[in-house]
């Protein structure tokens with residue numbers, strides 16, 4: 001028989017890379033997602049280039065305009081100036097739109113890809129990663145990348161063109177004045193660069209703490225009932241305040257640095273302008289420079305110095321975004337669940353066999369030990385045993401959430417791994433321990449994942465079988481009533497019965513109810529047991545039963561202890577022959 005592998009314990013380890021991430025990785029990620037729109041991006045860059053050249057030319061025309069002022073020949077210059085201003089405006093509006101658009105498009109594609117990838121990740125991945133952290137990856141980390149490519153990136157591109165263009169034109173206007181600027185720029189850089197690095201570190205810490213806040217908020221909101229039940233509001237509020245204050249602390253440091261940095265840079269800029277005016281004034285007096293050239297020079301100096309912070313800001317932003325890239329890449333590099341698309345179809349489940357199956361979530365600790373079991377079509381099985389004995393784990397293998405560590409699990413005599421996952425899961429109706437309803441209407445929930453049309457009559461009929469007809473009829477919009485986020489408007493028992501209907505809608509061959517009766521009251525529990533009796537005879541059912549008051553209704557009971565099936569028979573047989581079963585049963589009755 002084929003050896004079964006896939007999602008076993010060894011594959012559960014996270015796929016976090018241990019190499020150092022850098023700018024190159026960020027660029028790779030961005031270019032990958034920006035690639036489909038690279039034509040638009042290049043046009044955006046070209047227009048940005050044109051816009052900057054135009055604004056540099058505007059200064060040059062202004063120089064000529066001022067110098068020609070005394071000669072009264074400035075009319076045609078005014079026309080040229082107006083035309084070039086309009087041209088500059090059009091080019092910068094279009095380039096800004098195109099660069100931002102390609103940024104939005106790339107990040108949207110990345111977000112969708114990340115979303116789809118997370119949907120397809122295997123169950124073990126979710127066992128190991130916190131919900132809040134994953135949601136933070138989809139929302140916050142992609143936003144950081146979005147910020148970078150939508151605004152900082154285009155600002156810096158414009159900045160670089162402006163710096164180079166201004167420098168060339170300044171050199172053409174006056175070499176000595178340019179030298180003054182070239183002395184000032186490194187002084188400014190000596191302040192901006194180290195401060196930028198400190199700002200990058202602070203910003204990284206803010207990002208990390210914000211992700212933690214996001215994660216804590218998801219927990220706090222989803223667990224608010226538990227918090228209230230435990231009267232833990234005070235400590236939870238304190239946790240939130242501490243987290244918010246951590247972010248505040250870093251943000252205040254950030255504000256301090258930015259508040260110091262900007263005035264210092266302004267003073268240096270003013271000093272540069274002052275020196276240029278004084279020295280330029282002398283040159284004008286000695287007729288070595290025209291007034292127009294001095295004005296133009298000053299404007300170029302500003303056009304060169306102002307973008308310095310956006311260019312160095314890009315370096316800082318790139319450093320910050322590298323972290324987000326690494327976290328996103330770790331998710332995208334994690335293998336998705338192998339859906340076995342080329343696997344066999346499964347029309348019906350006639351027989352399920354566990355042949356010496358062992359399974360452990362970690363390879364060194366087996367949870368299921370030497371399971372040897374055959375289940376024939378149409379059997380009604382109750383699976384019982386102490387908490388933690390491995391009941392849920394056993395049925396998780398049937399859903400192919402995990403694969404056996406060793407041994408063989410076969411369906412109709414063929415290894416389970418030979419079947420395509422969708423084909424297999426479509427044949428199984430699974431009502432898990434934690435029944436959560438999805439946001440949407442009752443109908444949306446009942447038809448979740450269903451690919452065939454299901455009539456309302458059939459839905460109402462199934463709802464009737466679990467005793468929910470009256471309840472649905474009383475709802476304001478019947479089947480179209482919104483269940484509310486996380487199904488909070490629906491009681492635990494109703495939720496479980498809705499989940500049973502949801503499982504039956506797909507006409508399964510095997511129905512697994514994992515503690516589906518745990519939160520049902522006696523009447524409703526009886527109803528579910530009655531329902532099981534009325535189900536088509538060829539439907540196999542495995543019910544993980546906690547309350548044993550209906551246990552006699554099951555022709556076959558599997559008793560689990562410490563990951564092994566130690567008892568297999570009907571109630572009377574087990575009561576007569578199985579000591580642990582007898583104790584388990586009697587203990588429940590003694591305690592009601």
Ligand SMILES: Nc1ncnc2c1ncn2[C@@H]1O[C@H](COP(=O)(O)OP(=O)(O)OP(=O)(O)O)[C@@H](O)[C@H]1O
Nearest residue numbers: 127361362367385386387388389390391392393394
């Ligand atoms: N995702 C997981 N990762 C690691 N260990 C797990 C995981 N799920 C369950 N376990 C461990 O496997 C053992 C069996 O758990 P399982 O949920 O199968 O028991 P159970 O019989 O269904 O218990 P209960 O009746 O309390 O639901 C337990 O020791 C549990 O801690």
